[in-house]
Amino acid sequence: MKFAISRENLLTPLQQVIGVIEKRQTMAILANVLARLNGDRLELVGTDLEVQLVTHTLTESGEEGEFTAPARKLLDICRTLPEGGVLKIEVGDDKLSLQSGRSRFSLATLPAENYPVFDAGQAEVEFTLAGGLLKQAMEKTLFAMAQQDVRYYLNGLLLDLDGDTLRTVASDGHRLALFEENVAGLGLPSRQVIIPRKGVLELYRLIRDDESPITVQISANNIRLTLADLSFAAKLIEGRFPDYRRVMPAQIARVVTVEKDALKAALTRVSILAADKFRGVALDLSAETLKLSAQNPEHDQAEEEIEIRLEGEPFEVGFNAAYLLDAANNIDSDTVRLSFTETASSCLIEDPLNPRYKSIVMPMRL
Numbered sequence: 001m002k003f004a005i006s007r008e009n010l011l012t013p014l015q016q017v018i019g020v021i022e023k024r025q026t027m028a029i030l031a032n033v034l035a036r037l038n039g040d041r042l043e044l045v046g047t048d049l050e051v052q053l054v055t056h057t058l059t060e061s062g063e064e065g066e067f068t069a070p071a072r073k074l075l076d077i078c079r080t081l082p083e084g085g086v087l088k089i090e091v092g093d094d095k096l097s098l099q100s101g102r103s104r105f106s107l108a109t110l111p112a113e114n115y116p117v118f119d120a121g122q123a124e125v126e127f128t129l130a131g132g133l134l135k136q137a138m139e140k141t142l143f144a145m146a147q148q149d150v151r152y153y154l155n156g157l158l159l160d161l162d163g164d165t166l167r168t169v170a171s172d173g174h175r176l177a178l179f180e181e182n183v184a185g186l187g188l189p190s191r192q193v194i195i196p197r198k199g200v201l202e203l204y205r206l207i208r209d210d211e212s213p214i215t216v217q218i219s220a221n222n223i224r225l226t227l228a229d230l231s232f233a234a235k236l237i238e239g240r241f242p243d244y245r246r247v248m249p250a251q252i253a254r255v256v257t258v259e260k261d262a263l264k265a266a267l268t269r270v271s272i273l274a275a276d277k278f279r280g281v282a283l284d285l286s287a288e289t290l291k292l293s294a295q296n297p298e299h300d301q302a303e304e305e306i307e308i309r310l311e312g313e314p315f316e317v318g319f320n321a322a323y324l325l326d327a328a329n330n331i332d333s334d335t336v337r338l339s340f341t342e343t344a345s346s347c348l349i350e351d352p353l354n355p356r357y358k359s360i361v362m363p364m365r366l
Contacts, residue, residue: 001091003037003062007100010042010087011078013055014071016230017046019202020053021071027116032068034115039064045115046071051199052118053206055230060086066112067091074098077105120233121219125161125191129183131212131227137168138204140179140357143326145197146172153239156194159223163188169244175323176247176360177330193218194241199234206230247360253342254312256285257352260336263290264328266304270294271321273302280366281321286314294321317344318366324349327359 017033025031025048034045043056081087081100090097091109098105138157146154149172160167164186168179195203203225207214215226224233271279274294284291290308295301317340327349328336339348349359 001065005059007085009057014075017053020051033071036066052233120222123217125218135207141168141170141177144170144177156196157200158241161188161191194237252339254340256338257309270302273300323361
């Protein structure tokens with residue numbers, strides 16, 4: 001099997017699929033990329049058995065066939081070759097020979113027929129939406145996903161579909177982020193699926209922030225998204241995501257309005273001297289002033305005051321500064337609204353001008 005391809009035409013799809021190929025694999029072939037050549041179309045496949053990416057590119061000439069080659073080595077070779085070069089590739093029984101200019105490389109291959117097949121299953125729900133909307137919905141919530149939590153259903157992003165409403169929800173048990181958007185004409189049945197963390201991060205990296213359409217297909221155990229130049233598939237996390245509606249405070253007793261940049265700057269400075277493990281910051285709220293303070297086991301202390309508007313009685317509460325900063329960073333307006341129940345059992349963080357985004361942060365003892 002022989003073919004020729006420009007450096008740029010091979011580099012871009014390799015960069016796309018490399019994200020799902022782990023450096024350490026239980027199966028040697030999972031470190032490889034699967035390549036299929038049909039006419040002048042070269043299809044590249046990468047998978048870790050949980051997530052799969054399929055992309056394609058054009059070749060200049062070649063013989064049809066398929067092979068697998070070490071993905072990272074092939075990518076590194078393409079990166080270091082001169083721009084505008086042409087790669088001449090020849091595949092034998094167990095070797096891939098690559099020549100470009102005066103450079104020559106030989107890579108070990110594995111049989112293409114041994115490459116794992118990713119079965120996405122029969123689609124039960126299918127719809128199309130703008131890539132920019134999906135990217136925004138993920139951006140506003142993915143930061144709250146858990147990492148390797150024993151509650152496995154938290155290690156991903158909830159996609160909640162109901163009629164014309166699209167919601168994304170993420171929580172690590174200490175905080176929750178929710179984004180909601182009505183999409184005219186969506187008309188979907190009620191369905192909740194949990195996309196694994198790795199798949200969410202890879203998908204967010206690949207989606208363009210524009211109006212390019214994305215087709216979403218959901219089957220019993222998998223989700224597939226088809227973009228203009230690639231196809232993404234992931235196994236869904238089994239289990240039931242907690243009822244996020246029950247976390248939303250029913251009765252608000254205190255409401256704080258604060259300038260977003262002032263809050264972020266104060267939290268960043270004060271948290272420098274917070275205990276490293278929990279980054280706890282105390283908030284002392286009065287009618288017009290928010291006093292932030294922190295200390296650590298070395299008895300270092302930090303304090304700062306900023307102006308606020310408080311509706312309700314003064315109170316004190318403590319939070320992980322990083323959680324508050326993550327929530328504030330996703331507010332698009334110049335001000336942030338913080339709402340509390342009578343017991344300050346949680347903090348509801350909202351954009352006063354955009355009700356589509358909400359975040360909940362649980363307090364901590366300091």
